[in-house]
Amino acid sequence: MIDHRHIGYVSPPFTTPVERGRLKFFAKAIGETDPVYLDEAAAQAAGHPSLPVPPTFFFCLEMDRAEPYGWFDDLGIELPKVLHGAQGFRYHRMAYAGDELTFDSRVTDIYDKKGGLLEFVVQDNRISNQRGELVAEFTRTLVIRHG
């Protein structure tokens, strides 16, 4: 069982640049066809200063930490047992290629169901840009399967 004292666990602060090439690679990976996400000129023609960070990519940027699963080790979560149960984003302002985003990540809940066969870990993330403005928040719910 995951120790509930880990509720409140804070990951090391993490800042990462948003790279244009990475956004294009991600667009390819999800089959994107909208030129706003593929072509700098099209993005600017649509009123964006540069290629936008698409809605789900904030989750991906958080995994650019040197040890993206380091917090699993600290909490005693075994990677092969983990499934992604739920994911929610709240958006406050856009982020673009060239921005530097800082992630503040905190475990906000740990609970179990089915007599402990399934454990759930909820982690909240706040993302701010290089101007200190809140860009987005996301909540990730992991399911840990036992048996």
Add this chain to the structure above:
Amino acid sequence: MAETLAFDYTAAQARDAWPALSMPPVSRLTLALYCGASGDHNPLHVDADFARDAGLGDVIAHGMLVMGYMGRTLTRFVPQPAIREFNTRFQAMTRVGDEITCTGEVTAREVAADGTTILRVSVSAADQRGEIKTQGEAVIALPA
């Protein structure tokens, strides 16, 4: 090329269908590209040996790949700054060969606490057998 399908979200009303988005079958290449591009290098998605040892039989798709498709279903028609929230629950595993189609429906057109008119859009992703993989909801602000 971008689809030229027209859909005016600003005129959408509750119970209006959202245009569907169909993706080609998920292949191992799809998963490898998503692994690299997303930065999610969890071997469960690309290493069949690891996935077998984990009791899953074979690799499974990243839930966030499917959510990425669902996000495209929205941004095809909505300027991204209008999206306020996007929430999903991953209900079933997506596997190699699955053909994901995202469909949606406007569930409400209402005035939010701050006075903005918003749409609530239910979005789901299902495979070729109709099994729902992921169920979600987005909140979209309409232009003033």
